[in-house]
Amino acid sequence: MLSDRPSLNVPSANADIPLAELAAGAFARVVSVSTDDAAPADLGRRLAELGFLPGEAVRIVARGLMARAPIAVRIGTGTFALRLFEAACIRVCPEQSLAS
Amino acid sequence: MDATLSAPSPLIALVGNPNCGKTALFNILTGSRQKVANYAGVTVERKEGSLLTPSGLKIRILDLPGAYSLDPLTPDEQVTADVLLGRRASETPPDLIVCVTDATNLRQNLRLALSLKRLRLPMVVALNMSDIARRKGIIIDAGRLSAELGVPVVATVGVKAAGVQSLIKMLDSIVIPDRGSQPVPWQPLGRADIEHDQAEVRRILGVVGGDRLDGITFSDRLDAVVLHPLLGPVILAVILFLVFQAVFAWAQAPMDEIKLGVAAFGNWLGAALPPSLLKDLVVNGVLAGVGSVLVFLPQIIILFFFILVLEDSGYLPRAAFLLDRIMGSVGLSGRAFIPLLSSFACAIPGIMATRTIQNPRDRLATIMIAPLMTCSARLPVYALIIGAFIPRRLVWGGLELQGVVLFGLYLMGVASAMAVAFVLKRTGRSGRLQALMLELPAYHWPNLRNLAIGLWQRVEIFMSRVGTIILALMVILWALSSFPAPPPGATGPAIQYSIAGHLGAWLAVLFKPIGFNWQIAIALVPGLAAREVAVGALGTVYALSATGNDVSGALTPLIAQSWSLPTALSLLAWYVFAPQCLSTLATVKRETNSWRYPILMAAYLFAMAYGGSWITFRIATALS
Numbered sequence: 001m002l003s004d005r006p007s008l009n010v011p012s013a014n015a016d017i018p019l020a021e022l023a024a025g026a027f028a029r030v031v032s033v034s035t036d037d038a039a040p041a042d043l044g045r046r047l048a049e050l051g052f053l054p055g056e057a058v059r060i061v062a063r064g065l066m067a068r069a070p071i072a073v074r075i076g077t078g079t080f081a082l083r084l085f086e087a088a089c090i091r092v093c094p095e096q097s098l099a100s
Numbered sequence: 101m102d103a104t105l106s107a108p109s110p111l112i113a114l115v116g117n118p119n120c121g122k123t124a125l126f127n128i129l130t131g132s133r134q135k136v137a138n139y140a141g142v143t144v145e146r147k148e149g150s151l152l153t154p155s156g157l158k159i160r161i162l163d164l165p166g167a168y169s170l171d172p173l174t175p176d177e178q179v180t181a182d183v184l185l186g187r188r189a190s191e192t193p194p195d196l197i198v199c200v201t202d203a204t205n206l207r208q209n210l211r212l213a214l215s216l217k218r219l220r221l222p223m224v225v226a227l228n229m230s231d232i233a234r235r236k237g238i239i240i241d242a243g244r245l246s247a248e249l250g251v252p253v254v255a256t257v258g259v260k261a262a263g264v265q266s267l268i269k270m271l272d273s274i275v276i277p278d279r280g281s282q283p284v285p286w287q288p289l290g291r292a293d294i295e296h297d298q299a300e301v302r303r304i305l306g307v308v309g310g311d312r313l314d315g316i317t318f319s320d321r322l323d324a325v326v327l328h329p330l331l332g333p334v335i336l337a338v339i340l341f342l343v344f345q346a347v348f349a350w351a352q353a354p355m356d357e358i359k360l361g362v363a364a365f366g367n368w369l370g371a372a373l374p375p376s377l378l379k380d381l382v383v384n385g386v387l388a389g390v391g392s393v394l395v396f397l398p399q400i401i402i403l404f405f406f407i408l409v410l411e412d413s414g415y416l417p418r419a420a421f422l423l424d425r426i427m428g429s430v431g432l433s434g435r436a437f438i439p440l441l442s443s444f445a446c447a448i449p450g451i452m453a454t455r456t457i458q459n460p461r462d463r464l465a466t467i468m469i470a471p472l473m474t475c476s477a478r479l480p481v482y483a484l485i486i487g488a489f490i491p492r493r494l495v496w497g498g499l500e501l502q503g504v505v506l507f508g509l510y511l512m513g514v515a516s517a518m519a520v521a522f523v524l525k526r527t528g529r530s531g532r533l534q535a536l537m538l539e540l541p542a543y544h545w546p547n548l549r550n551l552a553i554g555l556w557q558r559v560e561i562f563m564s565r566v567g568t569i570i571l572a573l574m575v576i577l578w579a580l581s582s583f584p585a586p587p588p589g590a591t592g593p594a595i596q597y598s599i600a601g602h603l604g605a606w607l608a609v610l611f612k613p614i615g616f617n618w619q620i621a622i623a624l625v626p627g628l629a630a631r632e633v634a635v636g637a638l639g640t641v642y643a644l645s646a647t648g649n650d651v652s653g654a655l656t657p658l659i660a661q662s663w664s665l666p667t668a669l670s671l672l673a674w675y676v677f678a679p680q681c682l683s684t685l686a687t688v689k690r691e692t693n694s695w696r697y698p699i700l701m702a703a704y705l706f707a708m709a710y711g712g713s714w715i716t717f718r719i720a721t722a723l724s
Contacts, residue, residue: 033291040459040534040535042173044291045171045290045291045294046168046173046535046537047537048294048295049168049171049211049294050168050208050537051298053294055298055302056207061323061327061540062323062328062329062332063329064329064421064424065329065330065332065333066425066426068329070421070424070425070434070536072323072327072421072540074320075208076205076207076208077206077207077208078208078539079323079540079542080537080538080539080540081420081434081536081537081538081539082537083424083428083534083536086535086536086537
């Protein structure tokens, strides 16, 4: 069901949160991706190359047992497993639905 | 037409993201007309095949490694970028690019297509897995997409012969330009470029129809169980248990057949040839030696069958996901799971599989601990010693003691691997965090054709190794064990007077503190080629006439009375670490392109083996 309606833009009132804090199953959109000095070089670029780009739809598919890591993240139409420090680079904004 | 007949066949390259079904497409386009080799200087697999179009045009097809971008992070991606950009001296740049995309995941895949467009090489886009996309209700207007991208677009189904006819027809109809098309020099893409491309992808998808973001897919429902924090590990354990069960149970019959076949052939040859040095070389050197390695072929086939099924279905990256935390605690990535699993059959394919690990330090750590996974070559040695020294009785309410000991030896290997990885992590120079970023592709049924082709390629690689490196090592070791010949009137076994015998006598001094007698020390020398050869060598030392694995039956009572229990346990401990496998060290040398790591590996394994045996021997001696 491809909706052509413009998204409702309800969520702009919501504050953005780190991806790792998103509830499993909840929808969100990427707001920003930023890496600090402790992160491996190229981490930010590779995350972008995998599709973690502002405006893209994300959802937590699953979490690991220990310390709830790693996390499996749906980004756009793909799914990637991320460690917590990788997910920490990504800030998202929760949304009601993801009709694009 | 004359031009196409005389000109060399055009070369097209398949390029795409990992998991886009590119290799399946390659398999169906080229069938069995494939050559698998390595790119010069690196251990990335190079797959080339050929296709004869209906109009009689022969096309060479290169299956480039999957890449997320042309700015590489892994050796695989480096090769793809280098070949496309003409930076590889040994490779001609392709005359045409077929950009393979997963039609269900265009949001990610089209970005690579946009990157490739920047090269301004002739290009076709294949909308692969179009059948799955249709079933998911994703309708893509290929004509519009072609207009938007400015390159031809065809829908394909990479697992059905009928699904690639459209692509073949297109390759037949368009004029593939003569070589000479050079790519535009590549400018690395920054974040802004990637965001720009993504905006373009979104715009295009809006026009051509494209993806659904809000659906809960079949894979999601399966993942809810498979990746469940509690159920997931249980399912993984059951799968691993079944795989190991199969590797050891199913392989037994064909392994026995191979043993019998080699022995029968050896006997026939032994009877047919007149006694001579040549006969000794052929029967005792080549045949016995190669036969003892060949015997692992059934296990390798069964293990790779399961690995390929798990890989093709999409389960393997999930297993890596489930294990990432525990592997991460000792500084490994979840990705290390696949190479380490392969290492239980043999460390060589395991070490070769580490190239999917993008972080060089991670990869190195995985390579260094791969030999600690108990490879099947150690089984004959374990079987011999356990059979001779561990009583057959039930313990702890129904468990077979011999089985428990065997399981304990496997566990010791895993535990020591974790310990070594932990030490490597601690001593590593940089404390940077290791990335995972592992794609979990949608599940699908494994394709029989891909399975068969993949399995055949593993068998070919293994057989060619048996025929080259291992054969050469066997001949060398045979020579070491045969020359010089015993002096006239000698009473001991012939090997005692050979170079290997002298080496063994010298080593016996070194090994005395860990309880090895000179017979064991001598047997360890030919065991350098392949660990299980030590069993045959013990047979030779104890002057048994049988060759190969037949000896173990006769050997069991012999060693049971001539070795002490501490010696036997010490040898078991030795084989948990068993540094002596020249083929593994040769593979490490090739994979790391340096002598440093194989030497380091041999040294640390030797130290652990010696230390482990020493402690075992001392404790066992004190207790007995």
